[in-house]
Each structure stands twice: as structure tokens, then as C-alpha cells.
Amino acid sequence: MKCHHICKLPGRVMGIRLLRFSSVVIFLLLLMAGALMALLPNTKDDKMPNLRREPKSQSQSALDSFTLVMQTYNRTDLLLKLLNHYQAIPHLHKVVVVWNNVGEKIPEEMWNSLGPHPVPVVFKVQTVNRMRNRLQIFPELETQAVLMMDDDTLISAYDLAFAFSVWKQFPDQIVGFVPRKHVSTSSGIYSYGSFELQTPGFGNGDQYSMVLIGAAFIHSGYLELFQKQPDAVHALIDETQNCDDIVMNFLVAKHTGKPSGVFVKPVDIRNLEKETNSGYSGMWHRAEHLLQRSYCLNKLVNIYNSMPLKYSNIMISQFGFPNYANHKNKM
Amino acid sequence: MKCHHICKLPGRVMGIRLLRFSSVVIFLLLLMAGALMALLPNTKDDKMPNLRREPKSQSQSALDSFTLVMQTYNRTDLLLKLLNHYQAIPHLHKVVVVWNNVGEKIPEEMWNSLGPHPVPVVFKVQTVNRMRNRLQIFPELETQAVLMMDDDTLISAYDLAFAFSVWKQFPDQIVGFVPRKHVSTSSGIYSYGSFELQTPGFGNGDQYSMVLIGAAFIHSGYLELFQKQPDAVHALIDETQNCDDIVMNFLVAKHTGKPSGVFVKPVDIRNLEKETNSGYSGMWHRAEHLLQRSYCLNKLVNIYNSMPLKYSNIMISQFGFPNYANHKNKM
Numbered sequence: 001m002k003c004h005h006i007c008k009l010p011g012r013v014m015g016i017r018l019l020r021f022s023s024v025v026i027f028l029l030l031l032m033a034g035a036l037m038a039l040l041p042n043t044k045d046d047k048m049p050n051l052r053r054e055p056k057s058q059s060q061s062a063l064d065s066f067t068l069v070m071q072t073y074n075r076t077d078l079l080l081k082l083l084n085h086y087q088a089i090p091h092l093h094k095v096v097v098v099w100n101n102v103g104e105k106i107p108e109e110m111w112n113s114l115g116p117h118p119v120p121v122v123f124k125v126q127t128v129n130r131m132r133n134r135l136q137i138f139p140e141l142e143t144q145a146v147l148m149m150d151d152d153t154l155i156s157a158y159d160l161a162f163a164f165s166v167w168k169q170f171p172d173q174i175v176g177f178v179p180r181k182h183v184s185t186s187s188g189i190y191s192y193g194s195f196e197l198q199t200p201g202f203g204n205g206d207q208y209s210m211v212l213i214g215a216a217f218i219h220s221g222y223l224e225l226f227q228k229q230p231d232a233v234h235a236l237i238d239e240t241q242n243c244d245d246i247v248m249n250f251l252v253a254k255h256t257g258k259p260s261g262v263f264v265k266p267v268d269i270r271n272l273e274k275e276t277n278s279g280y281s282g283m284w285h286r287a288e289h290l291l292q293r294s295y296c297l298n299k300l301v302n303i304y305n306s307m308p309l310k311y312s313n314i315m316i317s318q319f320g321f322p323n324y325a326n327h328k329n330k331m
Numbered sequence: 332m333k334c335h336h337i338c339k340l341p342g343r344v345m346g347i348r349l350l351r352f353s354s355v356v357i358f359l360l361l362l363m364a365g366a367l368m369a370l371l372p373n374t375k376d377d378k379m380p381n382l383r384r385e386p387k388s389q390s391q392s393a394l395d396s397f398t399l400v401m402q403t404y405n406r407t408d409l410l411l412k413l414l415n416h417y418q419a420i421p422h423l424h425k426v427v428v429v430w431n432n433v434g435e436k437i438p439e440e441m442w443n444s445l446g447p448h449p450v451p452v453v454f455k456v457q458t459v460n461r462m463r464n465r466l467q468i469f470p471e472l473e474t475q476a477v478l479m480m481d482d483d484t485l486i487s488a489y490d491l492a493f494a495f496s497v498w499k500q501f502p503d504q505i506v507g508f509v510p511r512k513h514v515s516t517s518s519g520i521y522s523y524g525s526f527e528l529q530t531p532g533f534g535n536g537d538q539y540s541m542v543l544i545g546a547a548f549i550h551s552g553y554l555e556l557f558q559k560q561p562d563a564v565h566a567l568i569d570e571t572q573n574c575d576d577i578v579m580n581f582l583v584a585k586h587t588g589k590p591s592g593v594f595v596k597p598v599d600i601r602n603l604e605k606e607t608n609s610g611y612s613g614m615w616h617r618a619e620h621l622l623q624r625s626y627c628l629n630k631l632v633n634i635y636n637s638m639p640l641k642y643s644n645i646m647i648s649q650f651g652f653p654n655y656a657n658h659k660n661k662m
Contacts, residue, residue: 022353029360158535166645179650179658195656204489206651206658263650269660313650314497315658319510319594320537320644325526327510327537327646329600 065093066145066164066217071134073100074280076107078272079151083111086149087118089157091164093143095121098136100129131283132237132244135226143220144171150214152282156268162318163264167217174252174261176216177269179208182297182309190301192246192293207311209253211261213245215269218252225251232303236296241283243296250300250308259312267322396424397476397495397548402465404431405611407438409603410482414442417480418449420488422495424474426452429467431460462614463568463575466557474551475502481545483613487599493649494595498548505583505592507547508600510539513628513640521632523577523624538642540584542592544576546600549583556582563634567627573614574627581631581639590643598653 068086072079079097087095099106106123122140126133134148145167147160155177167175182190183197191197195206226248237244252260273281283289301307319327399417403410410428418426430437437454453471457464465479476498478491486508498506513521514528522528526537557579568575583591604612614620632638650658 018353019349022349022357025357026353026360029357161534162536162644169645177660195651195658203492204652205493205649206655208650208658263658265648265658266660313493313652314500315648315650317596317646317648318536318644319539319646320526321535324537327526327539327594327596329508329597 063144065091065143066147066167067093067141067143067220068095068147068149069098069134069138069141070095070149070151071098071100071131072151073129074278075151075276076101077278078276080107081272081275082149082151082154083121085154085157087121090161092119092147094119094140096138096140097121097123098134099123099125100133102126102129130238131241132226132234135223135244135248137220137223137227141220141223145217146220146223147217148213148215150282152271152273152276153215154270154272155215155266158318158321159264159266159268162321163217166262166264166316170262171219172252172256173258174211174213174216174218174249175264176211176213176218176261177264177266178212178215179210179261179263180212181207181209181311182307184307190294190297190307192290192297205313207313208261208263209259209309209311210246210249211263213248215266216261218248222248222251222255225255230303233300236299236303240292240296242289242292243300246293246296247300250304253308253310254304254306257310259310259314261312262314262316263312264316267318394475396422396474397478397498398424398472398474398551399426399478399480400429400465400469400472401426401480401482402429402431402462403482404460405609406482406607407432408609409607411438412603412606413480413482413485414452416485416488418452421492423450423478425450425471427469427471428452428454429465430454430456431464433457433460461569462572463557463565466554466575466579468551468554468558472551472554476548477551477554478548479544479546481613483602483604483607484546485601485603486546486597489649489652490595490597490599493652494548497593497595497647501593502550503583503587504589505542505544505547505549505580506595507542507544507549507592508595508597509543509546510592510594511541511543512537512539512642513541513638515638521625521628521638523621523628536644538644539592539594540590540640540642541577541580542594544579546597547592549579553579553582553586556586561634564631567630567634571623571627573620573623574631577624577627578631581635584639584641585635585637588641590641590645592643593645593647594643595647598649 068089070079070082070086083095083097086092097106106125108123111117111121111123120140122138124133124136124138124140145164147164149155159177163175163177180192180194181197182192184190229247229251233247237247249260317326399420401410401413401417414426414428417423428437437456439454442448442452442454451471453469455464455467455469455471476495478495480486490508494506494508498504511523511525512528513523515521560578560582564578568578580591648657
């Protein structure tokens with residue numbers, strides 16, 4: 001039998017109904033599949049895009065070591081003294097010297113003539129003497145951890161090895177040796193200080209809300225985050241030649257919602273300022289230095305329209321070091 | 332036109348093909364949907380089922396306060412002394428006294444006659460004098476945080492307030508005041524000790540791998556986890572009247588994959604043992620006490636077929652307390 005035209009046959013009708021039915025089913029299943037896929041967690045967590053930057057080298061060393069970034073200006077004698085010390089710190093991957101001595105030759109010849117050295121040391125010549133030069137994303141930076149150190153600060157290898165192990169437990173925070181705090185006042189204006197300022201509203205003891213980056217471990221992802229900040233923030237640092245660490249603490253606090261820093265109490269930390277032949281004594285001696293930092297606090301609150309810094313009173317020391325019974329008590 | 336029998340018409344054939352096709356599509360979509368659902372994260376995270384137990388009371392106090400669980404045996408005079416101290420600790424929600432004095436009346440009348448008291452104190456009469464009685468899930472326990480305290484230990488309110496704030500930052504670990512460690516030996520047999528034992532294979536300083544629960548904050552979810560452990564574990568504690576805290580440290584380490592404890596260095600911790608009139612001096616004076624703990628370590632490794640304890644050298648103190656400049660350094 002043949003049908004040349006549409007036949008209203010049970011089979012045909014069944015076919016069409018089935019077609020409609022299955023189309024609807026397919027459509028619904030696709031919807032469901034789409035919904036389920038939307039519910040799947042993002043493999044790339046939007047909260048922490050910067051901190052997942054893959055180190056260029058996938059070697060174990062790049063994941064289990066750190067890069068020392070030391071910015072230097074007008075204290076090459078101190079720098080070289082410190083390099084001899086820091087080049088031998090355990091877990092150090094490389095040293096990046098940020099050479100702010102514009103127009104002056106780097107001491108590379110002398111450095112090489114006194115080789116070999118335990119780790120590579122790279123001198124990054126800068127064209128402008130900027131405080132924020134050390135916050136650039138240097139191509140030589142292969143590790144996730146960055147140890148930032150001022151060029152007049154000497155910290156023992158023991159302290160650094162311990163602080164690095166602590167940083168690995170708090171990789172999204174600034175783990176360092178110099179705590180500072182801000183206080184808010186009844187006028188709503190913020191002020192910057194150290195332990196001599198009383199933190200209003202807290203119980204016993206003191207608090208800190210920043211850890212200075214001139215002696216601290218920080219995740220390299222935060223350097224990228226810094227570069228993405230509004231021009232006003234970079235301009236503030238350039239204007240004051242100061243406050244880069246306040247900015248970094250703001251960034252970390254905003255990013256994590258936690259206190260920006262974890263303070264590790266140093267056993268042996270020294271400031272070598274007085275030992276320099278250059279006569280140069282560092283920015284923090286300027287009369288306006290602390291006032292500038294208070295100024296920066298308020299400017300940043302204005303730029304970000306919030307005060308993200310959070311207080312902490314956690315002080316971390318190394319169990320059983322240097323005194324192997326430093327945890328003993330009268331019990 | 333009618334077809335009484337199977338007509339090989341294009342429409343009919345189309346219908347059947349479409350039926351087959353859509354069946355296949357539907358089947359594939361169902362497979363895909365099933366696969367996607369399997370990929371979805373469990374809303375009930377298998378890793379932490381116990382720690383999400385909702386406190387019975389949803390009040391702010393139940394989330395921001397803790398319950399003191401104090402087990403007592405043969406030292407009621409010390410208990411009462413300590414209750415007067417602990418009842419006034421900030422953020423304390425309730426006290427649960429685990430009354431291991433089987434057959435002896437609880438001092439409830441006296442307690443009530445000396446009221447009112449700052450917080451409710453509940454006396455839980457036990458029918459058997461067991462060390463692990465304090466690890467039961469008491470219905471009166473409404474908070475996520477439990478402070479477990481031995482009935483001869485006095486810790487200052489400052490220490491407790493600080494340690495509680497630390498626990499809130501490390502809620503899945505035992506945050507407490509008494510660190511201990513295990514060491515492994517060349518024979519593979521483990522031994523238990525304190526700081527006088529050297530941890531093999533580590534650099535400078537010491538390590539701890541346990542925090543004793545007799546002076547520590549712990550998440551109430553771990554009590555539930557404890558109850559679910561194999562009978563052999565409960566039997567071990569009953570056999571030794573010891574090692575309940577070693578078991579808890581095993582549980583936490585297994586559960587988190589991290590060191591089980593966070594050590595907070597106490598400023599003011601005292602053992603009141605010598606002050607009791609009962610003449611009872613506590614289990615840890617027994618000659619075999621420490622040997623039992625080594626024994627327990629190896630038994631537990633055997634039961635769990637692993638050594639989950641991890642070392643830590645983090646020692647936490649309170650910034651600026653008691654000495655408001657306790658973080659200062661020579662810089």
C-alpha cells in the first residue's frame with residue numbers, strides 16, 4: 001500500500017506525537033544539564049585569580065623556595081654586606097636587586113669576580129628612583145613566595161627559615177617581622193602608629209593591623225594585584241615616596257577579608273643603617289615620614305571607599321627555639 | 332486511506348527512526364545529567380560532616396561562646412575552687428561537670444545555696460568512672476566550642492579569652508596550652524614525650540605533634556567523631572584509663588591532614604594538685620603513665636593502620652600582653 005500524501009495513520013500520528021514528546025524531553029534534559037553545569041564549581045576561583053599564577057618553572061624548587069627582592073638606594077656598602085648574608089639563606093631561589101641608583105653602574109663586575117655564588121643574583125636597573133619599583137613583576141621571579149627586605153635590615157637565617165615555613169601555612173597573608181597599626185579616632189580620621197598608640201575598643205593587650213613589607217614574605221600574586229590598582233594609588237606612592245607597604249596591606253586585607261599580616265616575632269633582627277659609609281640614613285628618618293603614613297591611610301580609605309585593614313593580636317614564635325624549653329611553664 | 336497492517340510508509344519509518352533516535356538522545360542526556368550530578372560537590376562535605384552540626388540554640392551566644400567541660404574524680408574541693416574561677420570567664424556559655432565520683436552525691440544543693448551564678452552549671456552523674464566520660468555528647472552542650480579542663484588546672488581568664496579567639500581562627504584544630512610529641516625510632520616503634528625528646532630529622536628548635544585536651548578548646552563535632560570510632564579505640568582508653576587525648580589528636584590529625592593542635596603559650600597556668608585535701612594526686616603520677624601513652628600510640632597506629640600525627644613548631648602568644656611591648660625588638 002502506498003501513501004503519497006499525509007496519511008492519518010496511527011503509526012504516523014504516533015510518530016509525530018513521539019517526535020514532539022521527545023523534543024520536549026530533549027529540551028528539558030538540555031535545560032537540566034545546563035543548570036547542573038552552572039552549579040558546578042568554577043575551577044578558577046574568582047576570589048583568588050592572582051594567587052594561582054603558575055610559576056614559570058614548575059620545578060620543586062620554585063614551589064618550595066622563595067625569591068629575595070631587595071631594593072637599594074645609596075647604600076651599596078650595606079647591600080653588599082647583606083647580600084653575603086642573604087645569599088646563603090636556606091630555600092632561597094634567587095635574589096633580585098632593585099637598583100634605584102639611577103645612572104650609577106651596578107656592581108655586577110665586582111659581584112661576578114667574587115663568585116661563585118650560591119644563588120643567582122640579578123641587578124634590575126631602574127630608570128626612575130621610585131619606592132614602588134620593588135613591586136614590579138620581574139620576569140626573573142619564578143617562585144610563589146617573595147621575601148621583601150629593606151637594604152639596611154639584617155635578619156637571621158633561623159628567623160627567615162621559620163617565617164618561610166609560617167608563610168607556607170598562611171600564603172595569602174603577609175608574614176613578617178615588623179607590625180604596625182592604624183587607629184581610628186572619634187573624628188573618623190585614621191592615624192598610623194606602632195605600639196604606643198592604643199587601639200580603641202579592644203580588651204587587654206595590643207593589636208596590629210599591618211605587617212610592613214620591608215621584612216616580610218608575600219605571595220607574588222599580590223604584585224600582579226598591585227599593578228592593577230587605580231592610578232591614584234600608584235600616584236600616592238610616587239607623591240610620598242612612601243606608603244607602598246600600607247597599600248600592600250590594604251590589598252591583602254581587601255582580598256582576603258582577614259587581617260593582612262601575620263606577625264612572626266624575630267629572634268635576631270638588626271638595622272644596619274648606622275654602619276653605612278654613605279651617610280644616607282633612610283626615608284623613615286624624614287620628619288614627615290609618620291605623618292605621611294597617616295595621610296596615606298586616609299587617602300587610601302578615600303580611594304577605596306572603605307577601611308579594609310583588620311586587627312590581629314596573634315604573635316608567632318618558634319617552638320623550642322632558640323631556647324629549647326621556651327614553651328615551658330610553671331606547671 | 333486505511334492501513335490495517337504495518338505500512339511501510341515514509342512517515343511510519345520516520346516515526347520509528349525518530350523514536351529510536353530520540354530514545355538514544357534521551358538516554359545519552361540522562362547519562363550526561365547523571366555524570367554532572369556526580370561531579371557536583373556534596374553539600375554535605377564528607378570530609379567534615381561532624382563539624383557542621385548545628386548548635387541546638389541558634390542564638391549568637393551559642394556561636395560566640397564556649398562550654399566548659401570539666402571531669403572530676405576525688406577532688407571536689409579543687410573542683411569547687413576552680414568553678415568559682417571558671418564560672419566568670421568571658422564568653423563562657425555553660426559548665427558541664429562530668430561527675431566521675433560514682434555513688435557520691437553531687438554538690439548541687441550547696442552549689443544552688445551559693446547562687447546566683449553567672450552561668451548554668453550542670454552536674455552529669457556517671458555510672459562508671461571512665462576517663463572517656465567527658466567525651467560524651469551531652470545534650471546540654473549547645474556551643475560549637477568546648478573548653479576541656481582537668482579538675483586540677485587553673486588558667487587565667489586572659490589566657491582563655493585569647494585562646495578562644497585563636498580557636499575561632501583554627502576551629503578544626505585543638506587549640507590549647509599543653510604540647511606534647513611523639514617520636515619515631517629506627518625500629519619503627521613510636522614513643523611519647525615532651526620537649527626532652529629530640530624530634531629526629533628536623534632542623535633547629537623543637538616540634539610538637541599533640542595538644543593535650545585537658546586544657547584546650549576543641550570543636551564539639553569531634554566528640555561525635557569520637558563516639559563513632561571502632562570499639563577497640565574506646566576499649567583502649569578504658570583499659571588504660573588514659574590516652575583519651577592521644578585518641579583525640581589522632582582523630583583531628585586524620586580528619587584535617589594538618590597538625591592536630593595549635594599551641595598557645597599560657598601566661599598564667601597553675602596545677603592545683605598539691606592543694607587538694609583528698610590526697611588524690613592524679614593519674615599522671617602513676618609509674619606507668621608515660622609508658623602507657625607510648626603503648627597507646629603504637630596500639631592506635633595499629634588500629635588505624637597509620638600514624639596521622641603531624642609536627643608543628645608554631646607557638647602563639649598574645650601581642651602586647653601581658654607586657655604591652657612584648658613584641659619589641661632591638662631594631
